[in-house]
Structure formats: C-alpha cells, structure tokens
Amino acid sequence: MLNLNHLRIFYHAAKNQNFTAAAKELFITQPAVSAQIKSFENDCSLTFFKKRGRKVHLTDEGYNLYEYSKKIFEYEHLIENAIEEMRELKCGLLRLGTTKAYARYFMPFMISTFRDKYPEIKIQLDEGSSLEMIHSLLSFRNEVAVIARAEDHPDVKFIPFTQEEIILIVSPNHPFAKRGSVSVQDLAKESIIMKELGSGTRKRINELFASCGLTPDVLMETGNAEFIKQLVQRGEGISFIVKEAVRTELKEKTLATAKIExxxxxxxxxxxxxxxxxxxPPAKAFLTMLDMLEPKDLTLKGIGTLMAQMLAARKRKAEMMKDIKRKTK
Amino acid sequence: MLNLNHLRIFYHAAKNQNFTAAAKELFITQPAVSAQIKSFENDCSLTFFKKRGRKVHLTDEGYNLYEYSKKIFEYEHLIENAIEEMRELKCGLLRLGTTKAYARYFMPFMISTFRDKYPEIKIQLDEGSSLEMIHSLLSFRNEVAVIARAEDHPDVKFIPFTQEEIILIVSPNHPFAKRGSVSVQDLAKESIIMKELGSGTRKRINELFASCGLTPDVLMETGNAEFIKQLVQRGEGISFIVKEAVRTELKEKTLATAKIExxxxxxxxxxxxxxxxxxxPPAKAFLTMLDMLEPKDLTLKGIGTLMAQMLAARKRKAEMMKDIKRKTK
DNA sequence: TATGATCCATAAATAAATTTTATGTATGAT
DNA sequence: ATCATACATAAAATTTATTTATGGATCATA
Known part of the structure; x- marks a missing residue:
C-alpha cells in the first residue's frame, strides 16, 4: 500500500527538480519535503534523487516513477472536478430566464420536477421578452432561457422544446366572434394591440401580415398579457396571443377567437x-432533465451515469409533456 | 488538493458497502473508518453514505465518486509493481546457467557488462551440459541459460545469440595433422573422445556421422574439456571441440586440426x-541487455524507456560481439 | 418480545505522522 | 572571500489518524 502523500510530495519535487520549489507549491517548508522524500525512498528501498552540486536531479528510478506519478495526479484532478461538480449540483444556483406570457403555464411543472431531483439547488427565475432573455444570456445574467425562438443569435444555441399555437382574440361582441374565419385582409382593417418589441408572438404576427404585403394597424403595444386581454375584452382592439394563455377566458366566453383563413x-x-x-452543473442538470444537452457538454459525468441519464431524460420529457397537458386542461 | 488517504478509506468502504469490512482490509479499526469518512464528507461538503437499517449504502454522489476512485487505486497498483520491479532490479538475483566449454570465453564479458549497468544485482552462475542447463530451467534452479541449442523442449524458448564453429582436434603427431582435410569415413576409423551426453557438440558430431550412415568409435566420453584436450594431445584419440576453446593450443601447436571434407x-x-x-526483473534486464526479450514480456516498463532500451540494446549487442572477438584474439 | 449479534457513531486518550523552527553544510556566483 | 542558494538534520510542536471503550439502532431468532 503506497503512501500517496509521499508520492504527491515526490511528484512535486520531481516536477521541479527542486525541493524548495516543491515546498512552495505544497505550502509546506523545505525540510518537510526533504524528510518526506527521504522517508519515501526508505520505504521503497530505492533512491529517487541524487544531489549534484547544490541541485537535485532524478535517478533513472526517480524518472520512471515520475512518469507514473504524473498520471495519478492528472487523474486526481479529474476527481476534484467531479467532486466540485457534485457539490454545485447539491447547493448550486440555476439562473433561468423565461417569457411570462406562455411559459408560465408549464414553467411551474418544469421547476417542480427539477427541484424534486435537485432539492438543494436554488432557482432564480427571471422574466422578460424573448429578446430580453437572449440578452440576459449574453450578459451572463441567466444561463438558460425557455423562450420563443424570436431572433437567432450566433452565440446562442436554441433547442426546440415544444410548439404553442398563437390565436386571434377579439371581444365577444366583435363581428369576428360570429365568423368562423377571417382573412388577413380583414385583420389589416382592425386596430391591433401588439405584444412588445422583442416578443416571439409579435414577430410571427408581423410575418403573417408581411406575407400578404400588408402592415398591421397597431393601436398600442405592451408586454403585459393581462393588459392585452383586458383591452381586447373591452373592444379596444384585437390581438394575438398564445392559446394556452387564454384557455380560461375562451371557456368562460369573456374572449372570443376566429380562425385566420x-x-x-x-x-x-x-x-x-x-x-x-x-x-x-445546475444548468447542465436542468438541460439534461429536458434531454437537451449535447453529449460533448457532459464530459465530466461518468459514462455509465450519463447513458442512464440520457435514457431516463428521454422518458421524463415525454411524460412531462403529457403531464403538462393533463394538468392544464 | 484531495486527501488521498481519505479517498482510499472511502474506496474500501464503498467497495464493501460496509465499514467494518473496509476496516479489516485496511488493518485499522471500524471507528477509524467512520471518522475518516466523516471527515472526508465534511471536506467535500457532500454525503457519500446513508445508513439504512444497520447497513450503509452509497448515495448517488458516493457511487459517482466510487467509480472514479476505482481507477486511481488500480493505477496505484501499477505503480507499486513498478516500484517492486525497480527494487528487484537494484538488489535482485540473476540465476544464470552456462556450459563451461565454449561459453567461458564470452561469459565474463557479458557478465561484466551486466554488472556495469546493474551493479547491485547478485549473479549466480551455474555450469553444466546444455541438457543439464535445460533441466535447471525447468526445475526453476536457473532462470536464463546461455547454452548450445542441443535439444528443444516445448516449454523452453531458445533465442539464437551467436554461432561457434566446431573443429576436429588431433595430436600434432597424428597423420591427420599433415593432411588438409579428412573424410567422415576417415574419422570413423579413429578412436573418438566424445563430449558427454547432453552436450550440443556431441549432438552435432553424432549428426555428422549419421549423415554418412556411420557411427563414431567412441573411446570414452567426458564433460571436461581440459581432459579431452590432454587425451587428444597424448594421441589417445581424436575429438571435436569449439574452435575458440582451443585457440591457444592451436597457436602454440600443442594440438592440430584438419578440415572435415x-x-x-x-x-x-x-x-x-x-x-x-x-x-x-533481473532476468528481464539481462535479456533486454542482449536484446532478446519479446516485447510482450516487457509490459511494466514505461513505453518511452522501453523504446530507448531496445534501441540501445541493439547497439550494445553489436558492440559486445565486436568486443568479444577483439578481446579473445 | 426478549436476546444476542451485527454494525455504525461518538468521545476521550493515544499513537503516529507531518511540519516547523533553528541550524548546518556544500556549492557556485560575484 | 563573501554571500546567496539549496538541501540536510535534529528536536520540538503540531496535526492527523487510530485505538479503546462504549452506546444505540436494527434485525434475526428463539
């Protein structure tokens, strides 16, 4: 049974070919290094260093052992990283950005699933428009964001998670409420309450109008979905919103919709x-939970663990989506 | 900087999922294991073991760490072997068998070359006929033998090292001494002093006669080369011997020779x-010096060292052979 | 449901190891 | 010759690891 403490001191001494330098690296004094090396050589019945002049240099045996010891301390470093990762996973912080509008209804489920697995990780939830959230990533305020893919950015990786339908909403008294569907031309004649700049919804709506060579008549714009709903309800204008966000209003008929041709x-x-x-690690864990992490980003996980996690994540994701649908209906 | 002592105790505890068993393996008491694990967990701010009933089992973190730690202690084992090897190379014993007859004149050189490189290794030299030496390998009395390839054996590996010429020796007064060459038929008419059974020389001479359908007229047989020389000198019979063994006698004309057709x-x-x-390791080192070791047998040497050694050995062998020729002439 | 065995935890005492402090010696540069 | 550098040594101090002794929980079993 090798004395790995001795080996560590030997390793630093061999690396530097200098006991004093080794002592500095190890935050101990030079006589401590001398003593430990001596004791190690004694245990092995071998000589690893020879003094020539006022310098030490490795013997053949010492060199041979040094080659071996290098690897063990490289490997030790891996273990230290693994421990650090596990620690962060136990008590780290997940800085997560979302859009209030539509992410709201499945965000709680995602978060509670995550907290279930990593109960010690604190979660910091940040809200804003899709574009704001992209900027929050770039400025390192958040690490991960669940947002609409509004605008691409060369430094940001987007991984599709699910799709949400955007529907037209109008006041129940609005003529459109009686019609099965309306044309884009019809829409262009209406006053529109638009989501704020940087919103994914706004982008799709602008594209819709543009595809017909039209421009929407924007009455006002806001990022507040509640505000939009209220204005539409009062007949101030029409708007477009993620279907899930107005499920209750449609059921209770406080808002109406119509198909867009x-x-x-x-x-x-x-x-x-x-x-x-x-x-x-918390961000990795979150993405792994969603099965959205590229394999190359998982380097420090044990391979066995990784494979199991990937398979489990795939299952979890499917179940999660099912669950969300079930719970919100 | 990881405490590898803690890691070792953790490793044994994890392997056994049992602190008491780990303690036994480590030749310490159970409270020592408990204390070290506790201190390790504390250092890492992680929990590696949980108690369930009266058993301990690994947490996810513990399992992850165990997978890592396995490798480091496997590797430690390699280092221990390497150290053991180096130690044996420093103070081991080389049990070497030889045939007195002809090996004598280059054996001293081989041995002194070896002692030069491995001054601490004791050498035990054993002498006997080729066959005896083969038996000495099989009975583990010797590890390596420098002998004539007299008889093969399925468990013995022979690696050709050099070739020695066997010549006919006769008394200077013998009629053959005046003739340039003699036929095997001529030889068959003479009384022959034969080397003992198991000798490589004897084997070749028997083959020589057999190839002509003849059998030698053996006057007597002995393993002692000096005895053979004296008998031949006195004209008691003729004999065959390695040329190098009678170099002086031929020069001083106390013995004569003739070509065999x-x-x-x-x-x-x-x-x-x-x-x-x-x-x-001493045997390996000896064979490596002679460049006669199969690469597969060199597993524990560092690769860099090995390559250098092989190249150096090739050179050494060539020089050694040159040197031997020079010194014995 | 007592009983004993097994297994881990804890605490105080002890032992072992590592490290420091203080100093010495040799070497090489100026 | 002198000084700075670099390792060695010895004794003391400190830190770390281990043991001894004991307690508590669990589990099988009689």
Whole structure:
C-alpha cells in the first residue's frame, strides 16, 4: 500500500527538480519535503534523487516513477472536478430566464420536477421578452432561457422544446366572434394591440401580415398579457396571443377567437443557452432533465451515469409533456 | 488538493458497502473508518453514505465518486509493481546457467557488462551440459541459460545469440595433422573422445556421422574439456571441440586440426528461458541487455524507456560481439 | 418480545505522522 | 572571500489518524 502523500510530495519535487520549489507549491517548508522524500525512498528501498552540486536531479528510478506519478495526479484532478461538480449540483444556483406570457403555464411543472431531483439547488427565475432573455444570456445574467425562438443569435444555441399555437382574440361582441374565419385582409382593417418589441408572438404576427404585403394597424403595444386581454375584452382592439394563455377566458366566453383563413400560427418554444460557454452543473442538470444537452457538454459525468441519464431524460420529457397537458386542461 | 488517504478509506468502504469490512482490509479499526469518512464528507461538503437499517449504502454522489476512485487505486497498483520491479532490479538475483566449454570465453564479458549497468544485482552462475542447463530451467534452479541449442523442449524458448564453429582436434603427431582435410569415413576409423551426453557438440558430431550412415568409435566420453584436450594431445584419440576453446593450443601447436571434407560444423549458441513463465526483473534486464526479450514480456516498463532500451540494446549487442572477438584474439 | 449479534457513531486518550523552527553544510556566483 | 542558494538534520510542536471503550439502532431468532 503506497503512501500517496509521499508520492504527491515526490511528484512535486520531481516536477521541479527542486525541493524548495516543491515546498512552495505544497505550502509546506523545505525540510518537510526533504524528510518526506527521504522517508519515501526508505520505504521503497530505492533512491529517487541524487544531489549534484547544490541541485537535485532524478535517478533513472526517480524518472520512471515520475512518469507514473504524473498520471495519478492528472487523474486526481479529474476527481476534484467531479467532486466540485457534485457539490454545485447539491447547493448550486440555476439562473433561468423565461417569457411570462406562455411559459408560465408549464414553467411551474418544469421547476417542480427539477427541484424534486435537485432539492438543494436554488432557482432564480427571471422574466422578460424573448429578446430580453437572449440578452440576459449574453450578459451572463441567466444561463438558460425557455423562450420563443424570436431572433437567432450566433452565440446562442436554441433547442426546440415544444410548439404553442398563437390565436386571434377579439371581444365577444366583435363581428369576428360570429365568423368562423377571417382573412388577413380583414385583420389589416382592425386596430391591433401588439405584444412588445422583442416578443416571439409579435414577430410571427408581423410575418403573417408581411406575407400578404400588408402592415398591421397597431393601436398600442405592451408586454403585459393581462393588459392585452383586458383591452381586447373591452373592444379596444384585437390581438394575438398564445392559446394556452387564454384557455380560461375562451371557456368562460369573456374572449372570443376566429380562425385566420386556414392558417395556423405556431410559436417555437425553445430552450436557449450560450454556445461554447461553460455551463454550470445546475444548468447542465436542468438541460439534461429536458434531454437537451449535447453529449460533448457532459464530459465530466461518468459514462455509465450519463447513458442512464440520457435514457431516463428521454422518458421524463415525454411524460412531462403529457403531464403538462393533463394538468392544464 | 484531495486527501488521498481519505479517498482510499472511502474506496474500501464503498467497495464493501460496509465499514467494518473496509476496516479489516485496511488493518485499522471500524471507528477509524467512520471518522475518516466523516471527515472526508465534511471536506467535500457532500454525503457519500446513508445508513439504512444497520447497513450503509452509497448515495448517488458516493457511487459517482466510487467509480472514479476505482481507477486511481488500480493505477496505484501499477505503480507499486513498478516500484517492486525497480527494487528487484537494484538488489535482485540473476540465476544464470552456462556450459563451461565454449561459453567461458564470452561469459565474463557479458557478465561484466551486466554488472556495469546493474551493479547491485547478485549473479549466480551455474555450469553444466546444455541438457543439464535445460533441466535447471525447468526445475526453476536457473532462470536464463546461455547454452548450445542441443535439444528443444516445448516449454523452453531458445533465442539464437551467436554461432561457434566446431573443429576436429588431433595430436600434432597424428597423420591427420599433415593432411588438409579428412573424410567422415576417415574419422570413423579413429578412436573418438566424445563430449558427454547432453552436450550440443556431441549432438552435432553424432549428426555428422549419421549423415554418412556411420557411427563414431567412441573411446570414452567426458564433460571436461581440459581432459579431452590432454587425451587428444597424448594421441589417445581424436575429438571435436569449439574452435575458440582451443585457440591457444592451436597457436602454440600443442594440438592440430584438419578440415572435415569441406564441411563446417556450427553450434548454435542460444539464450534459453522458460516460455509463459514470469521472468524476474533481473532476468528481464539481462535479456533486454542482449536484446532478446519479446516485447510482450516487457509490459511494466514505461513505453518511452522501453523504446530507448531496445534501441540501445541493439547497439550494445553489436558492440559486445565486436568486443568479444577483439578481446579473445 | 426478549436476546444476542451485527454494525455504525461518538468521545476521550493515544499513537503516529507531518511540519516547523533553528541550524548546518556544500556549492557556485560575484 | 563573501554571500546567496539549496538541501540536510535534529528536536520540538503540531496535526492527523487510530485505538479503546462504549452506546444505540436494527434485525434475526428463539
């Protein structure tokens, strides 16, 4: 049974070919190094260092052993990283950005699933428009964001998570409420209450009008979905919103909808994070839970664990989506 | 900087999922294990074991760490072996067998070259006929033998080292001494002093006669080369012997020789050792010096060292042979 | 449901190891 | 010759690891 403490001191001494330097690296004094090396050589019945002049140099045996010891301390470093990762996973912080509008109804489920597995990780939830959230990633305020894929950015990786339908909402008294469907031309004649700049919904709606060579008549714009709903209810204008966000209002008939001439507008809900940027273990864990992490980003996990996690994550994701649908209906 | 002592105790505890068993393996008491694990967990701010009933089991973190720690202690084992090897190389024993007859004149050189490189290794030199030396390998009395390849054995590996010429020797007064060459038929009419059974020389001479359908007229047999020389000198009979062994006698004309009708009889000098048997580091070193070790037998040497050694050995061998020729002439 | 065995935890005492302090010696540069 | 550098040594101090002794929980079993 090797004395790995001795080996560590030997390793530093061999690396530097200098006991004093080794002592500095190890935060001990030079006589401590001398003593430990001596004791180690004694235990092995071998000589690893020879003094020539006022310098020490490795013997053949010492060199041979040094080659071996290098690897063990490289490996030790891996273990230290693994421990650090586990610690962060136990008591780290997940800085998560979302859009209030539509993420709200499945965000709680995602978070509670995550907290279930990593009860010690604190979660910091940040809200804003899709564009704001992309900026929050770039400025390192958040590490991961669940947002609409509104605008691409070369440094941000978007991974599609699910799709949300955007529907037209009008006041129940509005003529459109009686019609099965309306044309884009019809819509262009109406006053529109638009989501704020940077919103994914707004982007899709602008594209809708543009595809017909039209521009929407924007009455006002806001980021507050509640405000939009209220204005539409009062007949101040029409708007477009994620279907899930107005499920109750439609059921209770406080808002009405109409199809847009056979078109279906979908919003891609994506998980976004910075490309080529180190992800904290909590962020990795979150993405792994969603099965959205590239394998190359998982280097420090044990391979066995990783495979199991990937398979489990795939299952979890499917179940999660089912659960969300069930719980929100 | 990880406490590898803690890690070792953790490793044994994890392997056994039992602190008491770990303590036994480590030759310490159970409270020592408990205390060290506790201190380790504290240092890492993680929990590696949980108690369930009266048993302990690994947490996820503990399992993860265990997977890592396995490798480090596997590797430690390699280092221990390397140290053991180096130690044996420093103070081991080389048990070497030889044939007195012809090996004598280059054996001293081989040994002094070896002692030069491994001054601490004791050398035990054993002498006997080729066959006796093969038996000495099989009975583990010797590890390596420098002998004539007289008889093969399935468990013994022979590696040709050099060749020695066997010549006819006769008394200077013998009629053959005046003739340039003699036929095998001529030889068959003479009384022959034969080397003992198991000798490589004897084997080649028997083959020589057999190839002509003849049998030698053996006056007597002995393993003692000096005795053979004296008997031949006195004209009691003729004999065959390795040329190098009678160099002086031929020069001083106390013995004469004659060619055997255009034939040249060579004896293969080989280095022999047991196949599929672990070789001690001194034996390996000896064979490496002669560049005669199969690469697969060198597993524990560092690769860099090995390559250098192989190249150096090749050079050394060539020089050694040159040197031997020079010194014995 | 007592009983004993097994297994881990804790605490105080002890032992072992590592490290420091203080100092010495040799070497090489100026 | 002198000084700075670098390792060695010895004794003392400190830190770390281990043991001894004991307690508590669990589980099988009689």
């Amino acid at each position: 056979g078109r279906r507008i979908d919003l891609d809900v994506s998980v976004a994070y910075l490309k080529n940027q180190h992800l904290s | 255009g034939r040249r009889i060579d004896l293969d000098v080989s280095v022999a050792y047991l196949k599929n048997q672990h070789l001690s």
